[in-house]
Amino acid sequence: MAWIDTIAVDRWDGDLAAIRTSVADSATGRVDHIMAIHSLNPRAMAAHDALYRSAMAGTRSLRKVERELIAYVVSSANDCHY
Numbered sequence: 001m002a003w004i005d006t007i008a009v010d011r012w013d014g015d016l017a018a019i020r021t022s023v024a025d026s027a028t029g030r031v032d033h034i035m036a037i038h039s040l041n042p043r044a045m046a047a048h049d050a051l052y053r054s055a056m057a058g059t060r061s062l063r064k065v066e067r068e069l070i071a072y073v074v075s076s077a078n079d080c081h082y
Contacts, residue, residue, distance in 0.1 A: 004037045005040065006036050006039045007039040009031050009036065009039075012039065014042075015042035015043075016039060016045070019042060019045055019046055019049065022046075023035045023045060034048075035048065035049070055067070056068075056071070
């Protein structure tokens with residue numbers, strides 16, 4: 001497992017503080033590691049968030065539950081716990 005330097009979430013300010021609401025879990029306030037690795041580059045974090053949101057909501061041919069199921073299967077095949 002790789003270790004990547006990040007800025008601790010409780011020290012986010014400026015651009016990071018502005019995007020925190022968007023990337024944090026709405027129920028827990030937790031920021032997943034996959035997003036936190038972008039903390040040294042807030043523009044990359046915003047782009048990653050936009051790509052994720054587009055992929056999960058940007059299609060008319062699949063229902064949300066189908067997109068979530070596809071994401072689950074892909075993550076499972078990649079041995080990813082997200």
